[in-house]
Amino acid sequence: MDKMPKWADVVLIPLISLILAAALSALVILAIGEDPVAAVRLMVSGALGSTYGWGYTLYYATNFMFTGLAVAVAFHARMFNIGGEGQAMLGGLGVALMCLYVPWPHWTLALIGASTLAALFGAAWAAIPAWLQAKRGSHIVITTIMFNFIASAVLNYVLVNLMRPQGSMDPATARFPEPVHLPTLHELLAPIGINFSKAAPANVSLLVAVAACVLVWLLIWRTRLGYEIRAYGHSETGALYAGISPVRITMIAMLISGGLAGMMAINNVMGEAERLVLNATEGAGFIGIAVALMGRSHPFGVFLAAILFGFLYQGGAELALWTSIPRELIVVIQALVILFTGALDNMVRMPLEKLFLSLRKGRA
Amino acid sequence: MTGTSPAIELRGISKAFGPVQANKDISIRVMPGTIHGIIGENGAGKSTLMSILYGFYKADAGEIFINGKRTEIPDSQAAIAAGIGMVFQHFKLVENFTVLENVVLGAEDGRLLRPSLAKARKILGELAVEYELNVDPDSRIDRIGVGMQQRVEILKALYRQADILILDEPTGVLTPAEADQLFRILDRLRAEGKTIILITHKLREIMEITDTVSVMRRGEMTATVRTAGTGPDELAELMVGRKVLLRVDKAPASPGKTVLEVQNLRVRDQQGVERVKGIDLTVRAGEILGVAGVAGNGQSELLEVLGGMRPGAGTVMLNGVPLALEGRGSDGQSRRAAGLAHVPEDRQREGLIMEFHAWENVAFGYHHDPAYQRNAMLMDNAALRRDTQAKMEKFDVRPPDPWLTARNFSGGNQQKIVVAREIERNPDLLLVGQPTRGVDIGAIEFIHRQIVALRDQGAAILLVSVELDEILSLSDRIAVIFDGRMMGERLPAQTDETELGLLMAGVSGKAA
Structure with missing residues (x-):
């Protein structure tokens, strides 16, 4: 029988984890002689207090939705795809190729083309570790990590040697032409009378990310393929019994996962930078792991967790800008949240399960 | 202490897992030198009861008496100290260790292994004579059969000076011949004054070897009877709570293509x-x-x-x-x-x-x-x-x-x-x-x-x-x-x- 009600699992545990992380962060801020209450206030007003703040929060959240969904899909097939970072880098390459070398008449077509190639590149990058796992039994955690480094090196080479415009000192591609610039939230919301900040990078990719959440939900819970992925994820021997091919599911789940991670590039490369720079992913691939863990691998959970981490990113940047709290401490706070919501899940879960059991016994 | 106090006595043992009452007010007395069977369907609470006796779970209520003395069993170390040995359904042996090493494992005398092994070899020799439990101490576990592995489990318990042996579904992995051998060993152990609790769901085994038998159903002890005074049909009925057909009624087959x-x-x-x-x-x-x-x-x-x-x-x-x-x-x-x-x-x-x-x-x-x-x-x-x-x-x-x-x-x-x-x-x-x-x-x-x-x-x-x-x-x-x-x-x-x-x-x- 279930140890505790579903709402406790979905709402209470992440909430408690978050409060613990916040409390510990407050202690750390106190320890360096700053005021935690003021810090929180600054984070909230910086990230959520203006459309400018929201624009950044949602921009980061868009990245994390893609990478979080990528990790979540792989989780359902019981695979730990740590390679979101590398897959997103390759996705960036796909976006850059599409945007620079195809004369798009309109951004909508460019978005479709760029998304497709970004997903293909990301999927291809995930396909190699997936094949090694499925056929050779090489552990996917190890191979995807290694492929992050390879992706980084490949991108470095491509940017420096192949795609850098003549005479430029910067390891980055040329700027994308005007027709492929994606509309920002400012441009999208202006027609309906909402004056969204012009300077914020959140753009139409956010809608694509939300659509991806819905599609992943449909895929996992409503389709035959999703059924097979979940069955394989729960029991490999069971999958074998039911005639579900482990090789096939491993490959497909990782292709989808890599494709989602790759699609992140339409946000950061096409939507924000409008050119491909080194380290464009800024660790979003790794944040995706925390997002998926916190979101319980459910697309809706991923959506919420992505916004939370968007808030932490933007709020953290504000802290670094306006206080003497050093940048490194912001990373510490983010790490604490990841630690508590992701890695230390059981620390909260087990006492809570006991509590619910004893409550129930009291009633029985 | 008189000679007639029971080797094990459980009084009013209860244990719940959440809303599931796995054991409800269970009392048993097992006299020394007897084999007591515990029979019941899966989920009747047999294993829970034995886990309490062996210190894996703590009972919510109830008392345990060993040889007439009230005993707390918070963990398996305490159970061993109280003279209880357990032979699990799934053996807990290290496959690439020898019989001797497995017997000593967890019961070493000091930091150096050699004296313990020498002592164990001597004791195993004595046990082999006393109970006809012959096993080559130098065979590796993965090279001997299941029946032999089970003997090693019994020897492990005896080496730890168990007077009370609990066997959980011991014949599940044995051939009928191996099962017969096991029963002969149990017979011998009984004759030497050991007390044995046999957990099984096979009626035939209960009838064959036990002196007394307790039937469990849905966490409760429904009956404790002398084996000689009962039969398989009655026990089956006690287990299920209604009359059951032990044989399948079927017409002769008419095979086709x-x-x-x-x-x-x-x-x-x-x-x-x-x-x-x-x-x-x-x-x-x-x-x-x-x-x-x-x-x-x-x-x-x-x-x-x-x-x-x-x-x-x-x-x-x-x-x-x-x-x-x-x-x-x-x-x-x-x-x-x-x-x-x-x-x-x-x-x-x-x-x-x-x-x-x-x-x-x-x-x-x-x-x-x-x-x-x-x-x-x-x-x-x-x-x-x-x-x-x-x-x-x-x-x-x-x-x-x-x-x-x-x-x-x-x-x-x-x-x-x-x-x-x-x-x-x-x-x-x-x-x-x-x-x-x-x-x-x-x-x-x-x-x-x-x-x-x-x-x-x-x-x-x-x-x-x-x-x-x-x-x-x-x-x-x-x-x-x-x-x-x-x-x-x-x-x-x-x-x-x-x-x-x-x-x-x-x-x-x-x-x-």
Whole structure:
């Protein structure tokens, strides 16, 4: 029988984890002689207090939705795809190729083309570790990590040697032409009378990310393929019994996962930078792991967790800008949240399960 | 302390897991030098009770007395100190250690191993003489048979000076001959004054060896009786709470055309060891072929190859059409398309996804069925749930709730879900592995009737079971497997457990 009600699992545990992380962060801020209450206030007003703040929060959240969904899909097939970072880098390459070398008449077509190639590149990058796992039994955690480094090196080479415009000192591609610039939230919301900040990078990719959440939900819970992925994820021997091919599911789940991670590039490369720079992913691939863990691998959970981490990113940047709290401490706070919501899940879960059991016994 | 105080006495032991009352106010007295049986269905609370006695769980209420003295048993160290030894159903031995090393493990005298080993060797020698428990102390565990491994477990307990031995389902992995040997050892231990608690669900064993027997049902002790004053029928009734049919009523088979024909089937496991070494068999429509054998002699691999779960070599014809045994077309989906259904040996690891709802499990393996699809993309979960509801009612699955997770059904009801799913497909050939393992008596009766009913509809059935009783009562023909080969075929009416037991142990009789 279930140890505790579903709402406790979905709402209470992440909430408690978050409060613990916040409390510990407050202690750390106190320890360096700053005021935690003021810090929180600054984070909230910086990230959520203006459309400018929201624009950044949602921009980061868009990245994390893609990478979080990528990790979540792989989780359902019981695979730990740590390679979101590398897959997103390759996705960036796909976006850059599409945007620079195809004369798009309109951004909508460019978005479709760029998304497709970004997903293909990301999927291809995930396909190699997936094949090694499925056929050779090489552990996917190890191979995807290694492929992050390879992706980084490949991108470095491509940017420096192949795609850098003549005479430029910067390891980055040329700027994308005007027709492929994606509309920002400012441009999208202006027609309906909402004056969204012009300077914020959140753009139409956010809608694509939300659509991806819905599609992943449909895929996992409503389709035959999703059924097979979940069955394989729960029991490999069971999958074998039911005639579900482990090789096939491993490959497909990782292709989808890599494709989602790759699609992140339409946000950061096409939507924000409008050119491909080194380290464009800024660790979003790794944040995706925390997002998926916190979101319980459910697309809706991923959506919420992505916004939370968007808030932490933007709020953290504000802290670094306006206080003497050093940048490194912001990373510490983010790490604490990841630690508590992701890695230390059981620390909260087990006492809570006991509590619910004893409550129930009291009633029985 | 008088000489007549019981070796173990439990008074009012209760233990709950959440809302489940696993043990309710249980009291037992076991006199020294006797064998006391505890019998009950799966989930009746036998294992919980013994776990409390061995210090794995703490009782919510109740007291334990050892030799008349109240004793707290907070952990297994305390249980050992109190003279209690436990032989688990699944042995707790280190495979690549020798017998001697396993006996000493956890009971070393100091930091250096050598003196402990020398002492253990001497004591093992004495025990061997005293109880006729002969085991070569220098054999590695993975090189000796299951029966021997069990002796090592007993020796481990005796080495720790146990006066009270608890054996949990000790004969599950033994051949009938090995079981007889075990009973002789237990007899001898009793004669030497040891107290033994035997946990089992096999009525025959209770009748054969115990002095007194306690029956458990749903966490309660329903009766404690002297074995001499009772019989199997009465015990079965006490276990289930109603009269049960221990034999399956079935009409003689009227076999039709050959459905399954297997020739020279060979199977290797993941390590490349040959597990099935050239098997021939045929199953005709309307008959049940039972494959008897001790677990681990290749019958699991046989089922798995036929079910499309692992590759093999040889010829397998289903309805006259050869089946692919490796590569393309050898998977479970192709098998189902060819008219085969499969109740696998291990419902928890194979037959069900324990985290799935009942309705999701009803589609398991048949998730491509057009009836379960809404369109090219999406599954029709509503239709699937309706189908689940109907199957649950027909097969009396309790509770009949499609939304319940498989894990939350009892073993018997989990198995009913699997059986319902497979039988309702009206297959030409049904593979059945251990259909009633871990299933309560009431459900066993039901599942057996369903299998016979499918046979009477003209399906061919290949039954693999390690329970001889089950093989004898269900099969129309019996084939005995040993070390990956068929030792011969018998008709149930013309054979008995002794002859089958010999075949199962690899002793080839004259072909009947």
